[in-house]
Amino acid sequence: LSQLASCHYSNGNLEAAIGLQEQCAAIERTSLPVRRSELCTALSNLGTYYYEKGRLHEAIETLEECLMAERSFLPQNHPAIGSTLWNLGNAYEEGKNVAKATELFQECLSIRENSLPATHSGVIAVLKA
Numbered sequence: 001l002s003q004l005a006s007c008h009y010s011n012g013n014l015e016a017a018i019g020l021q022e023q024c025a026a027i028e029r030t031s032l033p034v035r036r037s038e039l040c041t042a043l044s045n046l047g048t049y050y051y052e053k054g055r056l057h058e059a060i061e062t063l064e065e066c067l068m069a070e071r072s073f074l075p076q077n078h079p080a081i082g083s084t085l086w087n088l089g090n091a092y093e094e095g096k097n098v099a100k101a102t103e104l105f106q107e108c109l110s111i112r113e114n115s116l117p118a119t120h121s122g123v124i125a126v127l128k129a
Contacts, residue, residue, distance in 0.1 A: 001027070002042055005049075014053045021046040025062075036073045040066050040080070047087060056095045063088040079122070082111035086126065 005020035025046050028039040043066035050059035067084045074081055089104035109126040116123050 002045060005045065009045075009049060009052075014049055018046070018049045018053065021049055036069055040069050040084075043069065044084060044087070047091070051087070051091050051094070056091055059091045060088065060095070063091060077111050077115050079112065079115050082108045082115065082122065085111065086122075 001020050001024040005017045005024065008014075008020065009017035021042060025039070025042040028035060028042045031038075043062050047059045047063035047066060050056075050062060063084060067081065067088060070078070070081050070084055085104045085108035089101045089108060092098075092104060093101035105126055109123070112120070112123045112126055
């Protein structure tokens with residue numbers, strides 16, 4: 001489902017992508033045992049799709065759930081956590097919560113500076129934000 005959602009997203013069909021990714025996330029939430037990595041991917045994609053569609057409240061909720069799941073099994077300086085913080089920061093910034101966005105961007109920068117080379121595009125992007 002996630003790959004199909006990605007195809008719809010790439011073709012600009014966000015509604016279809018959201019519907020499929022919601023199904024994928026629901027399946028991953030109930031999988032036993034929970035496949036945390038797959039759940040995080042589904043939540044991250046869904047949060048991105050919500051953001052792109054302007055559904056900021058849903059994007060923030062979904063990305064917060066993703067961040068909580070990532071922090072439950074990844075090292076705290078893992079680049080995936082940094083990426084989720086970046087996406088979440090963008091959603092908060094778009095929603096005019098600049099203080100929260102700044103906090104998330106600072107945490108993202110700290111992770112990226114400690115886990116990526118200084119010349120990595122992920123570090124540079126945060127420094128420019």
